[in-house]
Amino acid sequence: MARMNFGQTYASSWNAYIRAWRKDGRKQPPGKGVWPGDQWGTPASWQATLRELVLDRLPEASRIVEIGPGSGKYTKLMLDAYPGAEVWASDVSADYLEILRERLAAEVEAGRVLTHLIGKDHDQQRRALESHGWLGAVDCVCSFDALCHVDLGYLAGYLRLASQVLRPGGILSTMVADATSDAGHAKLMTDIRRIWPYGGKMCQCFQWVSPDIMTGLLGRLGFVVELLRSEGAYLYVVARKQ
Ligand SMILES: C[S@@+](CC[C@H](N)C(=O)[O-])C[C@H]1O[C@@H](n2cnc3c(N)ncnc32)[C@H](O)[C@@H]1O
Numbered sequence: 001m002a003r004m005n006f007g008q009t010y011a012s013s014w015n016a017y018i019r020a021w022r023k024d025g026r027k028q029p030p031g032k033g034v035w036p037g038d039q040w041g042t043p044a045s046w047q048a049t050l051r052e053l054v055l056d057r058l059p060e061a062s063r064i065v066e067i068g069p070g071s072g073k074y075t076k077l078m079l080d081a082y083p084g085a086e087v088w089a090s091d092v093s094a095d096y097l098e099i100l101r102e103r104l105a106a107e108v109e110a111g112r113v114l115t116h117l118i119g120k121d122h123d124q125q126r127r128a129l130e131s132h133g134w135l136g137a138v139d140c141v142c143s144f145d146a147l148c149h150v151d152l153g154y155l156a157g158y159l160r161l162a163s164q165v166l167r168p169g170g171i172l173s174t175m176v177a178d179a180t181s182d183a184g185h186a187k188l189m190t191d192i193r194r195i196w197p198y199g200g201k202m203c204q205c206f207q208w209v210s211p212d213i214m215t216g217l218l219g220r221l222g223f224v225v226e227l228l229r230s231e232g233a234y235l236y237v238v239a240r241k242q
Helices: 012-021 043-053 075-083 094-103 104-109 122-132 152-166 182-190 190-198 211-218
Strands: 063-067 086-091 113-117 138-143 165-180 223-231 234-241
Touching: 012 094, 043 075, 043 165, 043 223, 043 234, 063 075, 063 122, 063 152, 075 104, 086 094, 094 104, 094 113, 104 113, 122 152, 138 152, 152 165, 152 211, 165 182, 165 211, 165 223, 182 190, 211 223, 211 234
Parallel strands: 063 086, 063 138, 086 113, 138 165
Antiparallel strands: 165 234, 223 234
C-alpha cells in the first residue's frame, strides 16, 4: 500500500484517512460493510467488546460520552442497548464526525447524538460538557480503538476529563495498547519498520502503555479499576469513579 500523506496532528492525519476513503469511492474489503472503520472486527466482535466493557457493568445509562467514535459503529450499538440514552460523540477529526452524522442521521435528528469537535484547548470539552449540564452527571465515558492511538499526554487528558464528568459510580471503558503483553511486544517490534520513516510525526501507529501506567493514573484520578485484560495487543480497561 502506498504510504498515506499523513499530517502532523491527530486531526489532519485522521481527516486524511477519511478523504482517502471518500476518494476511493468507499471501497471496502468484500463483506466488510460500507462505513470507514467497519473493516476492523465484525458485528459479533463489536457486540462482545461492548458487552464486556460497558453493557455488563452498566444496567442503565442516560448520558454517554464517547471519545473517537469514528463512523459510529459502537455509538449505534449503545443507542440501541440504552433506548433512553444520549451520546456525546467527540472526535478530533471533522471529516470523521461528518461521516458519523451521515450514518446516524436519524439519531442526530432525534437529538440522541451530539457531536463535538475536539480542538487545541485542553479544557474546551470539559467546559462544553459543563455548559450542557453534564458535569458530574455522565454514566459512561468510553472509547473504542481510539485511545490506543493517542500519546500519554492526550490519554491523561481524557482520563482526567472522565474523572471530571462522570457521576460517582459511573464507568470509564476503553482499550489501550499494552506494550507488556506478548502480542503487544510483537506488534511493537513489527511496527518499528512502519513508524521509522515518519520521524516522529503522527502515522496512526499505536501509542503504548502498560497495566501499571493505567492503574497508577486511574487510582490518582479517583477510580477503582474493575477490569484490566490483555487481548492481542490491546488492554481492555474498565474503571469506576468513586
Ligand atoms: C481507529 S478509529 C476507531 C473509530 C471507532 N471508535 C471504531 O471503533 O470504529 C480511531 C478514532 O479515533 C479518533 N482519534 C484519533 N486521535 C484522537 C485524539 N487525539 N482524540 C480523540 N479522538 C481521536 C479518530 O479520528 C478516529 O475516529
